[in-house]
Amino acid sequence: MEIVSSPLPLYAIVTSLVAAGLIRLSHNHINLREFWTIGAALVKFSLTAVMLSHVLAGESLSYQLLTVLPGLDIAFKVDPLGIFFAFTASFLWIVTSFYSIGYVRALDEQAQTRYFSFFAIALSATMGVAFSANLFTAFIFYEIITFCTFPLVAHKQTPEAIGGARRYLTYLLGTSIAFQLPALFLVYLTAGTLDFAAGGILVGKGSVTLFIIIFALFIAGIAKAAVMPFHSWLPAAMVAPTPVSALLHAVAVVKTGVFMILRVVLDVFGVELLGDIGLGTLLAYVASFTIVVSSVIALRQDNLKARLAYSTISQLSYVVLGAALLAPAAVTGSIMHIVVHAFGKITLFYAAGAIYVATHKTKISELDGIGRTMPFTMAAFAIGALSMIGLPPLGGFLSKWYIALGAIESGHFPIIAVLAVSTILNASYFVPIVYAAFFNPPPTEAHAHSQSGHGHGKGEHVYWLWKKLDIREAPPLMVAALTFTAAGTILLFFVPGNFLLLARLIVGG
């Protein structure tokens, strides 16, 4: 792969940082403020699209920003894995921006300027992790994500929100300082460099014991991947406004975690080294444990967002599992799962947010018959749920297929059982929601209540057909967003095109 020096990754990072400043300055002009968000999202996406075309053309962009200390560089590199993640996140940021605007306006949220500016910074930092050329740069941006999402989690400033945010920070910052940082120390001392390189930088440089320690420190230190037992920050983060849960806690933040684990597996240790010392298998079983246990916990949640959060924990471990199997097909599946889960889960969260905005309901037990008044939302929800379960013709099938192939290839047959059990569990916590929404009769009392209540939010739609059908959806911006991502989930199955191409590039070279 040809290496080209280009500041494009830096621009992609800085775009939303600049936007954050402009958002702050436009505090009193809310339409202008929202324009900056949308504008930055579009510019950022265009930049990543340009970089994607470079990568597909077989180039790898790199940019050295500065040297903090000898051996500690802030440097960027755009390779297939990085652009894969950045492309997914920046694309979904556009959709989420529209959705966010609908959401905060419908609910008339407080501190909207803070909300949008920290959202933009969080995306900057996500790009930073995606384009990091070394562990040090990745660590910096990893920490920035933690800090700048704190205000988003604590957004409501109620004791509950602050408590959740505190737990969030404790887990993410605590593990990164206690485990990830010493892992960096050890890697630097062992390898003499922190640069990512295909095939790993540690081969032949230390003892097996040391490698095991470093690997364990990384897995524990990257708590954003929510591998048990460092997962409970994610349910705690659900106090955040739903667009935050959707983009950050289903895509940007958590995927940063699994992305870093992929980096560690592929570019720090290298598949061969991990295979030689048998660490992959160990990680595979830790991830399997997480997949099954969190699915069981998800069954018991009545709060919709909490159930989605536990589902996310379980789904994230698919990515980890795929990487840990160390077989080409499994790694492909693992990488594909980043984008597939992103589309599916963001749809589910959008739907949860739309339900909350339209009806102020948060509990699954209250959703009987809601499919009649919110058909678009619930249809999208059903598509997202089916994708989570892994049914064709939805994206979720693809990644599960590849991971299962990989498990067979590498001879880990118990993993197939894990996948089967997990599929059954996924089905049993998602299907009842969809069923109840469409086939249970709505509770009549609440029906009358919501008609007189705040059903419509700010987006008044007065189409006679809507009235006749008794459709009371969330504001159109939100419904558009969730329909769009649901459609994306289907499209991913039929035309995985570039994503699959990238995944193959990563695995192949």
Place this chain on the structure above:
Amino acid sequence: MTSHFPILVVIIPLFGALLTFFSGLTRRKWAWQITTLATFLSFAISLELLFSVHATGGISYHLGGWAPPWGIEYVVDLFSGYVLVVISFISLMIAIFSGEYVKKQIGPERETNFFVIYLLLITGLLGMIVTGDIFNLYVFLEIASLAGYALVAVGKKKGAIVASYNYLILGTIGAVFVLLGIGHLYMVTGTLNMADLRERLPDLYHSRVVLTAFVFFVIGFGLKFALFPLHTWLLSAHSLAPSAVSAILAAAVLKVNLYALMRVMFTVFTPAFIYEAVPIAEIFFVIAPIAIVVSSVMALAQTNIKRMLAYSSIGQIGYIVLGIALANETALTGSLLHMLNHALMKGGLFLIAGVIIYQTGRYHITDWKGLGKTMPLTMITFTICGLSMIGVPLTVGFVSKWYLAMGALEAGRWYFIPVILVSSLLTAMYFWRIIEWGYFHEPDDPADAADRCAVPWGMMSPIMLIAFLIVFFGVFASIPQELAHKAAVMLLGVR
């Protein structure tokens, strides 16, 4: 003119003190201007000295033209040049800050006194750094100490006098130990010049007198820079003194006394002696981790901001001592960097505490709710300093922790890594709660939220500059790192 720079660094604040005193007899309002000018000149000269030392190597200045070892010699090498710049910079910042601060917090009637004593303190500190004569070091030590006791007592806060008295007693005991140490060395060698001592001492390393002298130095200076468990005076002195004074005590006075001990350890004695002949590293290996962890736990238990910062200083000194004990270039570089970094962070934090107390009168961090709205700029600078104390990358705090951790690993003492990390976590806890209170809680009294406090720019600008430097030297860390590394190599040089 330039050849006299080593003495001018010291003389300018001394004459500034005199001038301030006389101007106080006539027109009081010149006190601040003279102090700022004097400290600025000292800073500028220090910077020039550091540049020339960096380019050409050490400078030796013979006071009054008397050649050492008979006359007093002033020595500027990379180590003293580096510390000189740090100390004169931070004293300039605090001098600028004090202009507005002293008027309100200490009172116009004591303004002249404050600045005269302040300049004497700076004289003493800068003198301790440049001198190459061990008795001269003691003289400056006493000047700085006496000025320090007086400054602690200058505030209006109850208990400051007692704190100052406490500080005076323990400080004097420390100074006496130092003097005894000097006496012992003089007894066996007959010289007071540091370079001369270095040449004569190796033959006497087996002597009990020399060993005793070394122990006296460690205890004496240890008392002065609050080496755990000799730190008890620090808590009340730093927390009850006016904030500007706390800042100079924490940022400069502790550092210079630590510098003096390092001078004695590395220049008067040799690394071979301190690391091999005496078990000082082993003692520090026990003391430093305890200091680091215990002080962090204690800081977490405080609600008075200044007491919290005072506890944190003890731990930070522990970091520097740990780096010295690890005895390799990397760790010593970390120690030297931490001298700069801690001066910036703790100086900045005490000044910020000063601003907040100046504006709101609130000492307790539980009362700092909603300050993010009423004092936005102050809280931003506080957040930067706090993140740096935690050791977040791109701030200076990360740089020194990185070097200390690497040094510990190089020395094969991995078990100090958990100590550093645990302390970082505790630091995160006690700083983040303040940040959280400031930004995410509404003040208990709604009236507090109403008015935005306008802090005088004279107080805000030094704080902002310090916060800027914390980030600047965190991002472009190679600038101080290169100097510190060279200085560390020089100190460890002849082993």
